[in-house]
Amino acid sequence: MAGKVLAFANRASEQIGEIISSPELEARLDRIPTRLSDYGVDAFGFDPQYVKRVIGLGAWVYRHYHRCEAFGIENIPDGRCMLVSNHSGQLPMDGAMIAMAMFLEREPPRFCRSAIERFVPETPFVSTFMARVGQFLGTPENAKRLLEAEESLLVFPEGVRGLNKVWSERYRLQAFGTGFMRLAIDAATPIVPTVVIGAEEQSPSIFASRTLGKIFGVPALPITPTLVPFPAPTRYRIYFGKPMVFSGDSNDEDDVIRAKVDTLRSAMQSMIDEGLKAREHVFW
Amino acid sequence: MRICVTGISGRLGRRVAQLLRRKHEVVGIDQRASPGLPANIVHHQVDIRRRPAEDILRNGKFDAVVHLGVVHNFRIPSEKLYARNVIGTETLLRYVSKYKIKKLVLLSSGDVYGPMPTNSHFIGEDAPLMASQRFPEVRTLVAVDRAVQSFFWRHVDIETVILRPAHIVGPHVRNAPSNYFRLRIIPKIMGFDPIVQLIAEDDLLRYIEASIEPGVRGVFNLASTDPVPLSRILKALGKPTLPVPYPLFRGFLERAWKYRLTSFPAPELDHIRFNAVLDTARARDELKTLPERSLYEILEPFRAETVDD
Known part of the structure; x- marks a missing residue:
C-alpha cells in the first residue's frame, strides 16, 4: 500500500515538473515556423517565449487528463490551412x-491560431494572454492576413451554438456559418475536416437557460451536473480528415456557398458517426 | 519649388521649414509669432481664415502647400477648435483649388482610426475613421481628414496627400505619447499590453519631404517601428511602472483633467489599452523612403539613465 502511494507521489511530482518546465516541449516550440520581429513577437502579438511558460499545462491536460489520441495527424499540410x-x-x-x-504529435510541430470572441479585447489579462498564445480577433481581414502568412487557422463554424448545445443534441452538428468557406476559397486554402470525440461528455448540459444567459450576457447559460461547467476527464479522440479544397467565386450567392458548406458538414458528420462507433468507452 | 507651410510656428512646423528650406523656398503662415526662424524663410503672421491669407496664396506662386496647422489641443473649447481646424482647412482648400496650386499635403494622424477593441489587427488606409465614436473631442481631426479626402476626389488635377503617422515621438515633441514616455514612473493599465507603433520625428520629416515630390498622391499610414507590445517599450525605457486597473485610472484622469492637473484626456487611455497597428505597406511601396530610426534610437532620449543625467 505504502509503495503504491509512493509511486503515485513520484509520478505526480514528475508530472508537475513537466508542467513547470520541459526541455522536450521547449525544443518543439523552437521548431515551429514563426515570423517574429526584432522584439520577439509576431505582428499579431504571438510570443513563443511566453508560450514556453504555459505550454506545460496544456501538454499535461492533453496527455494525462483527457489522454488524447490523435488520428490522421499527417493530413495536416505544411503552409496555409484551415482546420x-x-x-x-x-x-x-x-x-x-x-x-x-x-504541437505534440505532428512532425514538424505546428502552432494553430483560432479566433477569439469580440468581448475578449476588452477583458483585462485574458486579452493579453490570448494574444501572446497566438489567438486573434475573428475578423475576416485578420484571418485572411494570417492565411496569407501561411499560418494554420482553427475554425468552429458552429460557434457558441455548438459549444452550448444540450445533452440530447450531442454529436449532432449544429448550423454552420458560411464566412469561413468564403475565406477558404478566397485565400485558396485547403480545409482539414477535424472532429473531436469525447468533449461532449466532459460537461453535459441538461438544460440551457436563456433567461440566465441574458443576465450573464451569453446566448444561453448551460445547467450542468456540476452547476458551473467543469470538464470531466473524458478521453478525447481527435480525427483529422483528408484536406478538402473548395473553389469557385468567394463572393457568390449564399445558396452556392451554402452547398459547399453542406458538403463539408456532412463529411464531418460521418467522421463523427464513425468515431462514435469505434469508441468503446467514454473514459477509457 | 515654392512651398507654403501652415502652422510653421509650432515645434514640428519649424523643423519642417528648416528641412525644406535646403532645397526649396519656404513661406510660412501661422497666427502665432515665430521668432528665430532662419532669414530666408518668410513668415506671415495671419489667421488662415482671414482676408490677408488669401492674398498670400493668390500672389505666392506656390507649387505646394503643406498643411500642418491642425490644432490638437483639446483644452480649447469645441466651437473654437472646430472653427480653427475645420473652417481653417476648408478655407485653405478653397484657395488651393482657386489659385491652382498643384500639390496639397495634410499632416493628419493615425489616431483618426481610433483604437477600438473591434478593429482588425492591421489598419489599412481605407479603414473607417472611428476615432470620435469613443472620443468625441477628436471629431475635428476626423472632419479635417475627411474634408481633404473629399478634396482629393473632387480635384483630380491636384496631387493631394494625406499622411497618417503613428504616435510621433522625439526629444522635441510635446504630444501625449512623448510626454507619457517622459514620466518618471509610468502608469499602465493592469492586464493590458497592446501592440503599438511609433514614428520618430525625424522619420516623419523625411516622409513629409518625400510626399512633396511630384507624382505622389493618396493616403499613407506611416510608422518607424514594427508593431511592438507596449510592455517591451516600457522595459526598454528602464523606468518603474505602475499597473492601475482601468476604471480607477480612467476615473482619476477624468477628475484630474477637469481640474487641469493633467495633459492626458481620459479617452486617450484607449491607446495604451487596445491594439492599433497601421498597415504601412503603401508608404513603403510608393513613397520610396524607408524609416531610419530603430525603436531603441527613438526611446534613447526617454530612458531612465538619460533623463537622470
Whole structure:
C-alpha cells in the first residue's frame, strides 16, 4: 500500500515538473515556423517565449487528463490551412486539445491560431494572454492576413451554438456559418475536416437557460451536473480528415456557398458517426 | 519649388521649414509669432481664415502647400477648435483649388482610426475613421481628414496627400505619447499590453519631404517601428511602472483633467489599452523612403539613465 502511494507521489511530482518546465516541449516550440520581429513577437502579438511558460499545462491536460489520441495527424499540410472542427463541451477545451495535438504529435510541430470572441479585447489579462498564445480577433481581414502568412487557422463554424448545445443534441452538428468557406476559397486554402470525440461528455448540459444567459450576457447559460461547467476527464479522440479544397467565386450567392458548406458538414458528420462507433468507452 | 507651410510656428512646423528650406523656398503662415526662424524663410503672421491669407496664396506662386496647422489641443473649447481646424482647412482648400496650386499635403494622424477593441489587427488606409465614436473631442481631426479626402476626389488635377503617422515621438515633441514616455514612473493599465507603433520625428520629416515630390498622391499610414507590445517599450525605457486597473485610472484622469492637473484626456487611455497597428505597406511601396530610426534610437532620449543625467 505504502509503495503504491509512493509511486503515485513520484509520478505526480514528475508530472508537475513537466508542467513547470520541459526541455522536450521547449525544443518543439523552437521548431515551429514563426515570423517574429526584432522584439520577439509576431505582428499579431504571438510570443513563443511566453508560450514556453504555459505550454506545460496544456501538454499535461492533453496527455494525462483527457489522454488524447490523435488520428490522421499527417493530413495536416505544411503552409496555409484551415482546420474546421465540431465544437462541444461547454468549455472550449476541444480547441486547446486540437492545438496541442498539432504541437505534440505532428512532425514538424505546428502552432494553430483560432479566433477569439469580440468581448475578449476588452477583458483585462485574458486579452493579453490570448494574444501572446497566438489567438486573434475573428475578423475576416485578420484571418485572411494570417492565411496569407501561411499560418494554420482553427475554425468552429458552429460557434457558441455548438459549444452550448444540450445533452440530447450531442454529436449532432449544429448550423454552420458560411464566412469561413468564403475565406477558404478566397485565400485558396485547403480545409482539414477535424472532429473531436469525447468533449461532449466532459460537461453535459441538461438544460440551457436563456433567461440566465441574458443576465450573464451569453446566448444561453448551460445547467450542468456540476452547476458551473467543469470538464470531466473524458478521453478525447481527435480525427483529422483528408484536406478538402473548395473553389469557385468567394463572393457568390449564399445558396452556392451554402452547398459547399453542406458538403463539408456532412463529411464531418460521418467522421463523427464513425468515431462514435469505434469508441468503446467514454473514459477509457 | 515654392512651398507654403501652415502652422510653421509650432515645434514640428519649424523643423519642417528648416528641412525644406535646403532645397526649396519656404513661406510660412501661422497666427502665432515665430521668432528665430532662419532669414530666408518668410513668415506671415495671419489667421488662415482671414482676408490677408488669401492674398498670400493668390500672389505666392506656390507649387505646394503643406498643411500642418491642425490644432490638437483639446483644452480649447469645441466651437473654437472646430472653427480653427475645420473652417481653417476648408478655407485653405478653397484657395488651393482657386489659385491652382498643384500639390496639397495634410499632416493628419493615425489616431483618426481610433483604437477600438473591434478593429482588425492591421489598419489599412481605407479603414473607417472611428476615432470620435469613443472620443468625441477628436471629431475635428476626423472632419479635417475627411474634408481633404473629399478634396482629393473632387480635384483630380491636384496631387493631394494625406499622411497618417503613428504616435510621433522625439526629444522635441510635446504630444501625449512623448510626454507619457517622459514620466518618471509610468502608469499602465493592469492586464493590458497592446501592440503599438511609433514614428520618430525625424522619420516623419523625411516622409513629409518625400510626399512633396511630384507624382505622389493618396493616403499613407506611416510608422518607424514594427508593431511592438507596449510592455517591451516600457522595459526598454528602464523606468518603474505602475499597473492601475482601468476604471480607477480612467476615473482619476477624468477628475484630474477637469481640474487641469493633467495633459492626458481620459479617452486617450484607449491607446495604451487596445491594439492599433497601421498597415504601412503603401508608404513603403510608393513613397520610396524607408524609416531610419530603430525603436531603441527613438526611446534613447526617454530612458531612465538619460533623463537622470
